[in-house]
Amino acid sequence: MLTSEDSSPRELSKRDLLAVIVSPQVWMFALIYFAVAACMYGVTLWLPIAIRSLPSLSYFAIGVVATVPFILTAIAMVLVGMHSDRANERRWHIALPAFVAALAIAAASHSTAPILVVGGMTLGMMGAESMTGPFWAMATVQFGANAAASIAVINSIANLGGYFGPDIIGFLRSGNGQFHGLLAIAITLAISGGLSLLAGARPKQPIMK
Numbered sequence: 001m002l003t004s005e006d007s008s009p010r011e012l013s014k015r016d017l018l019a020v021i022v023s024p025q026v027w028m029f030a031l032i033y034f035a036v037a038a039c040m041y042g043v044t045l046w047l048p049i050a051i052r053s054l055p056s057l058s059y060f061a062i063g064v065v066a067t068v069p070f071i072l073t074a075i076a077m078v079l080v081g082m083h084s085d086r087a088n089e090r091r092w093h094i095a096l097p098a099f100v101a102a103l104a105i106a107a108a109s110h111s112t113a114p115i116l117v118v119g120g121m122t123l124g125m126m127g128a129e130s131m132t133g134p135f136w137a138m139a140t141v142q143f144g145a146n147a148a149a150s151i152a153v154i155n156s157i158a159n160l161g162g163y164f165g166p167d168i169i170g171f172l173r174s175g176n177g178q179f180h181g182l183l184a185i186a187i188t189l190a191i192s193g194g195l196s197l198l199a200g201a202r203p204k205q206p207i208m209k
Contacts, residue, residue, distance in 0.1 A: 020149045028199045029139050029150070032094070033158035035192035036135070039101065039128040039185050042165030043121045046179065050121060053114035069122040076126040081133030090138035091200035094131045098193030101127025102186045109182035117179060124182075128189065131196075138200050161188075 020026055047069060051062050076097075084093035101124045108120025136151070143150040165185060172181030 017149060020146065020153050023150070025142065025199065026150050026153055027157070028195050029135075029142075030154045030157035032098075032131075032135060032192040032195050032199065033154055034161040035098070035185075035188040036128045036131055037158050037161030038165030038168075038188055039105065039124055039161075040165075041162040042169045042181075042185055043105075043125050043128075045166045046169050047118070047121050047125075050114060050117045050179065054118065055114075065118075069118075069125050072122060073125045073129045076130045077133060080130035084134040084137070090134045090141075091197050093134040094138065094196035094200070095193040097127040097130040098189050098196065099127075101125075101131075102189035102193065105182045105189065106186035109179055109186065112178060121182075124185070124189075131192075135196070138196075142199070 048062060048066050051057070051065050054062075054065070057065065080093055080097060084090060087093070104120045104123035104127065106120075108117045108124065111117050111120065139151060139154065140147045168184050169179055169181035172184070173179055
């Protein structure tokens, strides 16, 4: 009997959906993930330009070097996710990578040395993507039975970061090649780190009645 009831999906009414959309907690999670999307899309699209500034690299070498940040990012995601699961802790496994990424991206935004720009972007990617595993684990626990609707709304709002991230970096790029727009990305990452500590500290509260 209980198995039958648990397997039945709950119908989402318009009132329930509206409650999810206006939930402050949902918006808090959306802003956290907005920073992740802005960083990943922004850095991914502009990283090859930064790598091209490195001396004595052929186009083939640029392509090879461009794969390294993604390999390191994948490794960081797995390690942070595994450590988060072992420690059964989410907030700091989101906040610390966010703060590290923010510092690295901020340093890259003020550097004129191509190697430091690429290094900062790489560390920023590693930090931002490392947030995703613990982030979704925390979101699922926080919203409980309402997780599906909440995650859909969070994704819809946060993925706007994928549009604004590359545009901000490109719009604020200076004539000498400096990526001043990265500073805006760094600020959003720092804010997201703080929000993750607040969001995870709040007790679970049902959104739908």
